[in-house]
Amino acid sequence: MPQAVTSELAGPPTAGRKRWTGRTVMGWTIVVAVGLVLAGVAYAWAERITTERLRVSGAQRLDVYAGSLENLLGKYDFLPSTLELSDDVIDMLQKPEDAALQLAVNQHLERLNRQAGSTTIYVSDLRGITLAASNWREPNSFVGDNVAFRPYVRDALRGKPAGFYGVGTTFLEPGYFFAHGIYRDGRMLGVATVKVNIEKLEKAWVQGADKVLLSDEHGVIFLTSVPAWKYKTLGPLSADVQRELAATRQYFSHALTPLDIRYEPTRDDGVQFATIRASASGSGADTPRRMLSQSLSLAPRHWQFIYLSDLSPARSNAQTAFLLACLLQAFLIVLYLYVRQRRRSLRLKLKAKEDLQHAYDNLELMVAERTYNLKQMTRSLSDEIAVRQWAEDKLRVTQNELVQAGKMAVLGQMAAGITHELNQPLTALRTMSDNAAVLLDRGRIEDAKSNLGIISQIVGQMGTITGQLKAFSRKSTGNMAPVAIQPAVANALFLVERRLEQEGVGFRLDVRQHDAYALCEGNRLEQVLVNLFNNALDAMSAVDKRQLTVTIEREGSRLLISVDDTGPGIPDEVRAHLFEPFFTTKEQGAGLGLGLAISEQIVVEFGGILRADPAPGGGARFTIDLPISEQGAVHG
Ligand code: ADP
Numbered sequence: 104m105p106q107a108v109t110s111e112l113a114g115p116p117t118a119g120r121k122r123w124t125g126r127t128v129m130g131w132t133i134v135v136a137v138g139l140v141l142a143g144v145a146y147a148w149a150e151r152i153t154t155e156r157l158r159v160s161g162a163q164r165l166d167v168y169a170g171s172l173e174n175l176l177g178k179y180d181f182l183p184s185t186l187e188l189s190d191d192v193i194d195m196l197q198k199p200e201d202a203a204l205q206l207a208v209n210q211h212l213e214r215l216n217r218q219a220g221s222t223t224i225y226v227s228d229l230r231g232i233t234l235a236a237s238n239w240r241e242p243n244s245f246v247g248d249n250v251a252f253r254p255y256v257r258d259a260l261r262g263k264p265a266g267f268y269g270v271g272t273t274f275l276e277p278g279y280f281f282a283h284g285i286y287r288d289g290r291m292l293g294v295a296t297v298k299v300n301i302e303k304l305e306k307a308w309v310q311g312a313d314k315v316l317l318s319d320e321h322g323v324i325f326l327t328s329v330p331a332w333k334y335k336t337l338g339p340l341s342a343d344v345q346r347e348l349a350a351t352r353q354y355f356s357h358a359l360t361p362l363d364i365r366y367e368p369t370r371d372d373g374v375q376f377a378t379i380r381a382s383a384s385g386s387g388a389d390t391p392r393r394m395l396s397q398s399l400s401l402a403p404r405h406w407q408f409i410y411l412s413d414l415s416p417a418r419s420n421a422q423t424a425f426l427l428a429c430l431l432q433a434f435l436i437v438l439y440l441y442v443r444q445r446r447r448s449l450r451l452k453l454k455a456k457e458d459l460q461h462a463y464d465n466l467e468l469m470v471a472e473r474t475y476n477l478k479q480m481t482r483s484l485s486d487e488i489a490v491r492q493w494a495e496d497k498l499r500v501t502q503n504e505l506v507q508a509g510k511m512a513v514l515g516q517m518a519a520g521i522t523h524e525l526n527q528p529l530t531a532l533r534t535m536s537d538n539a540a541v542l543l544d545r546g547r548i549e550d551a552k553s554n555l556g557i558i559s560q561i562v563g564q565m566g567t568i569t570g571q572l573k574a575f576s577r578k579s580t581g582n583m584a585p586v587a588i589q590p591a592v593a594n595a596l597f598l599v600e601r602r603l604e605q606e607g608v609g610f611r612l613d614v615r616q617h618d619a620y621a622l623c624e625g626n627r628l629e630q631v632l633v634n635l636f637n638n639a640l641d642a643m644s645a646v647d648k649r650q651l652t653v654t655i656e657r658e659g660s661r662l663l664i665s666v667d668d669t670g671p672g673i674p675d676e677v678r679a680h681l682f683e684p685f686f687t688t689k690e691q692g693a694g695l696g697l698g699l700a701i702s703e704q705i706v707v708e709f710g711g712i713l714r715a716d717p718a719p720g721g722g723a724r725f726t727i728d729l730p731i732s733e734q735g736a737v738h739g
Contacts, residue, residue, distance in 0.1 A: 134436065142428040149424030151372075153417035157395050158374055161313070161410040165399045168315060169408050172304060172401070176266070176279060182219055183283035183295040184264070192226055192235075196285060196292035199234055209239035209246070222278050223298040229291065231256050243273050250296070254351045255282035259294040266404060268301075268325055269353040277302060277325065301326065312413030314379075314394070320405035321348070323359055335362040337409075366396065377411065502704060507578055509701040510630055513637065514576060517598065524568060524601050528561045535561070571597055579627050583709070585620040585732035586628060588655055588664060594625075595632035596653075602640055608649040615656035621729035623709040628727075631702040631713075635666040635725045638698060641689065642670030642723060650720075662731040667718040681715055 186192050191211055195204040208226065216224045216237035223245065225236035231251025238244050250256045253272075258265035259282035267280045278298040284291045308315045308328040316327040321344050322337035334357035340348070348354060363380040370376075377396040395412040514521075535558045542551035575598060592612065603610055621628075636651065643649040652667040673681065680686040682703045687696030699713075706713040711729040718724040 138429065138432040138436075141432065142425045145428035146421045146425040150417050150421035153420040154374060154395060154414070155372075157412040157414070157417060158397060161395065161397045161412045162399075164309065164313075164315070165397060165408050165410045168304070168308060168410075169399050169401060171307070172301065172317075172408075175299070175301060175304065179219065179221060179279075179281055179297050179299045180266075182215075182221065182224070182297045183259075183281050186224075186226060186283075186295040187285040187287065187292075192285060192295070193287050193292060195234060196226070196228060199228060205235055205246075208235035209237075212237040213239065219297070221297050222276070222300045224296070225250075226285065226293055226295050227251075227256060228293045229260065231260070231294075234293070245273060248273065252351065253280070253282075254353070255280045256294050256296065258282065259284050259296075260291070262291065267353070268319060269351070270355040270357070271298065272352055272355065275355055276300070312415065314411040316409045316411075318407050318409065322407075323348075323354060324362065325354070332362055334359055336360070337362060337364065376414075379411070503579070503581075505697070506627070506630065506701050506705065509634070509695075509697050510576055512695055512697065513630070513633055514572065517602075521568070521572065521601075525565060528565050532558055532561055574626070575629065575633070577626060579624055579630075581624065583622055583624055585734060586623050586625040588619045588621060588628075588662065589614065589617075591625055591628050592632060592653055592655070592664070595629045595636060598629075598633050599636045599640065602637075603651065606640060606644065606649065608640060608643060608651050611650065611652045613652060613654040613656075615654065616662065619655055619657065619662050620732040620734070621662045621709070621711075622732045623711070623729060627705045628709075631705050631727060632664070632666070634698040634702045635727075638725075639666055639668035639670065639723070641694075643668050646670055657731060660731055662729045664727040664729070665724050666726075667720070667724045668722040669718070669720060670722045672717055672721060673715055673723050678715060682713070 189208075189211060191204060191207045195201065195208045198204060212224045212226065212235055216222075221237075223237050225233050225238075225245045227233045227250055231249050231253075233245045233248045233250060236245035239246050251260070253267070253269070255265035255267035258267075262284055264284070265280075265282045267282070268277070269280060270277045277300075279301050281297045281299070282294050285293045285295050305326050305328060310328065314327070314329050314332075316324045316329070316332055318324045318337055321340060323340075324332050324335050324337065327333055334354055336359050339361050340359060345359075348359070365378045367376045367378070375396050376393055378391045378393045380391050393414055395414055395417075397410045397412070399408040399410075400406070401408060535554050539551045539554040539558070542548075542554060571594070574594070596610070602608075639651050640649075643651075646669060648669050650667075650669045652665075654663070654665040654667070656663050656665075677688060682699050683696075684700040685696040686700075687694040689696075703713045706727055706729070709729055711727060714726045714728065716724045716726065
């Protein structure tokens, strides 16, 4: 049963190992696909969020840059018109040949230019000839230059206050030109121009991955955080525009080539992306870069501010979100698998516990059943034992009776001899008693007395014989005690002594162990010895040389009593049945076939063995092998 329990608990060796079935593969494919979709959503979400942040920060910067530009320009906007407040300027325009006036205006403009922080201030007449300039001291002073071709001067001469960004024709320095007509009494006398350097604004613009650019109404980039983009265009210029720019020399001789920038259609959330070739960014490598593009129009001047945000933070944020989503999902899947595995092992444990309980219950049931059966068996066994006991007792009684019967049989066989033995003294008694009577009659008292003494002696001898017979025929007590072997042999011998004499059998007692004792019962031991002696004598009846030898010797803890004869010995076919009851080779009436059977049984009861072997000098040897008794005792 325990094996059954163990094997049940262990389960089949493949149990618990999951096989990849089509359904499992499909399930996992769906899980992975859903996971990737979710990670993709996280990617898009993070990109959108970061892009929005970039857009907001870009828009803020644009506002700041535009504000600072407007601030700067606004500061100088009014400056040209203030020159008409100066009488010297008005006088000089009215009297251009007056050198003193020109000097005064030159100095005035120089001072004003220094205080205002502008690049140059100059005053031109209605022909566009510069009469006075703040840089009048410099070798390349504007004084005397004709600036009529410059659009801002042209516009101012037409009565339109003008603002213009361009590259200076004298020093080739870019700047913003403010031009305003100088009026007196409603009549234009000339044009005042203030040139302001706005390139310093660029320096405050972002450095790094984000780009800023400012383009004019034709799309020509004139201020930018990327030096390489300066004087590039946002698109190809039309022939008219090219002609006009050449005429006004707005950007002097710079080649106005288009920047490689491609706009994507504006997204529904108002976000627009543009891809710019990296070579255009001046970094050298020809890698297209996708950027977030935002623009702000500076309406009055028709300028356009463009802010290009680097998208790498959005990309890396999106990638991080993708990775995090993947990790989170992987963690959730592992958690789910762990929980499932735990639940499964818990279930298995519970099942094992149940099975164990079941097995235990079964075991208890079986134990109860077995106990009941055992009890039944014990009961029937004790019944059987009682029956056997009874049978054994019966057997013992029967055996004792048999032993007794055997004894009686021996006595019966010896009856003729005994009768003869008793007849002789009886005859002697008769004769002696008759003689005694005659002697008494004759008065020979002394002779009669002597006769009576002999009679008494003969009666004593007869008493010894009958005493021996009585002792032999006595029922055994069944009590075991140390028995002296030599007297027992002598007693047995006494019973066959007459036969030895009559049949002319020689007897020899070979005592190799003196004062030997064996644990047995004397009466029965004598019975066995008488049996063996009688058998030996029977066997020797047909042979001439008749010798009976009894040997007493010790072998370790055993005492051996051997009875050797010089008979024909025991043939093998007889030896096989020697100790069987009622086996005899003797004539009917001569033997019952019980002698050896009873003898063996007696010896076995003593804890000994009765053996039959060939005698060393031919004939048979019967050996009684008994446990020796070290402590001597009285002969029972
Ligand atoms: P019984 O003497 O009545 O035949 P036993 O049991 O004493 O019964 O002997 C059985 C047989 O064993 C004898 O008939 C005889 O054949 C054989 N036997 C016993 N003792 C001797 C012996 N000393 N020599 C040869 N044969 C023997």
